[in-house]
Amino acid sequence: MxxxxxxxxxxxxxxxxxxxxxxxxxxxxxxxxxxxxxxxxxxxxxxxxxxxxxxxxxxxxxxxxxxxxxxxxxxxxxxxxxxxxxxxxxxxxxxxxxxxxxxxxxxxxxxxxxxxxxxxxxxxxxxxxxxxxxxxxxxxxxxxxxxxxxxxxxxxxxxxxxxxxxxxxxxxxxxxxxxxxxxxxxxxxxxxxxxxxxxxxANARHSNAASKRLLRESDGMRLSDGLAHEQFRSPGSQPRNWLSPWRSSARG
Incomplete structure (x- = not known):
């Protein structure tokens, strides 16, 4: 180093x-x-x-x-x-x-x-x-x-x-x-x-890094292309523990 x-x-x-x-x-x-x-x-x-x-x-x-x-x-x-x-x-x-x-x-x-x-x-x-x-x-x-x-x-x-x-x-x-x-x-x-x-x-490093990358990669795209890029180039979420009760509740 x-x-x-x-x-x-x-x-x-x-x-x-x-x-x-x-x-x-x-x-x-x-x-x-x-x-x-x-x-x-x-x-x-x-x-x-x-x-x-x-x-x-x-x-x-x-x-x-x-x-x-x-x-x-x-x-x-x-x-x-x-x-x-x-x-x-x-x-x-x-x-x-x-x-x-x-x-x-x-x-x-x-x-x-x-x-x-x-x-x-x-x-x-x-x-x-x-x-x-x-x-x-x-x-x-x-x-x-x-x-x-x-x-x-x-x-x-x-x-x-x-x-x-x-x-x-x-x-x-x-x-x-x-x-x-x-x-x-x-x-x-x-x-x-x-x-x-x-x-x-205080936020997840995974989320920050993904948001930064997606924003950079879609700079200059049409909205429709940018929306598709966000969906198909997403690395996927890594929910924190506090999301688990919400997800269970949301499923009824």
Whole structure:
């Protein structure tokens, strides 16, 4: 397993009470993504993909003053097309994990950092959060899902506006337009994420994972196709004990 603690880990992993917390750990660089950080994150995600434990929630956050300032343009070096495809597939793995994924965002969340956050199921923003897509400032074209995930979250017209202007949003504005699920005071961020994780963990992991998969797989389908997909691609229920009396009663 990748190191779970220590200041030297590029991404720290800590598991407790059914929650896995992944912390981007380059605080001196505002957690800007360089190859070492990305490779460490990818290794964590591969392990989580194979995880059969009771982990039901994954929280992604950043150490220090920011969530993630984007790609470290000074340290990333040349990335060929194959490398970009590998990185894009890694974010697909992130988005397809069976666990519910929460991005806890404070401070900078720009470009590649925003693409990381968009791969999560929920974004919980602190008031200090600043979101933006700056690909256009540097003549870059998104390759980690910005043109696909951002419009699915906030609509195509508003997504293009943010991409074409590189405009920055604070946490409250991100909440207002639906980019963030909620925005809270910075000193309430940890408690809010913990409470949300507890609500999720109170439900069956089987149900949450199935609902997440079915929603993802049917995205963009016609209603009739989506309904058929839900019925025929369902993994089936795993009723908890409290359902047994109801089922007996229902049968008369």
């Amino acid at each position: 990748v190191a779970t603690s220590g200041s030297g880990a590029f991404v720290r992993r800590e598991d407790a009470g059914g929650v896995c917390t992944l912390t981007l750990n380059r605080p001196d660089k505002l957690n800007a993504i360089d190859p070492a950080l990305f490779d460490t994150l990818a290794e964590h995600l591969r392990e989580l993909q194979q995880d059969t434990s009771d982990l039901g929630v994954i929280v992604l956050r950043g150490a220090g003053r920011s969530f993630c300032a984007g790609v470290d343009l000074g340290g990333v070096g040349g990335v060929d097309l194959a490398g970009l495809r590998h990185q894009s597939r890694t974010l697909e793995v992130f988005g397809q994990l069976p666990q519910i994924v929460i991005a806890a965002v404070h401070g900078h969340c720009f470009t590649g950092g925003l693409e990381l956050a968009l791969a999560a199921d929920w974004i919980v923003a602190a008031e200090s959060a600043r979101f933006g897509d700056t690909h256009g400032k540097y003549g870059l074209v998104p390759a980690w899902g910005m043109t696909q995930r951002l419009p699915r979250r906030i609509g195509a017209a508003r997504a293009l506006e943010l991409m074409a202007t590189s405009r920055r949003l604070d946490g409250r504005e991100a909440e207002r337009i639906g980019l963030a699920n909620c925005c809270v005071a910075d000193d309430q961020l940890d408690a809010t994420v913990a409470a949300l994780a507890a609500e999720i963990l």
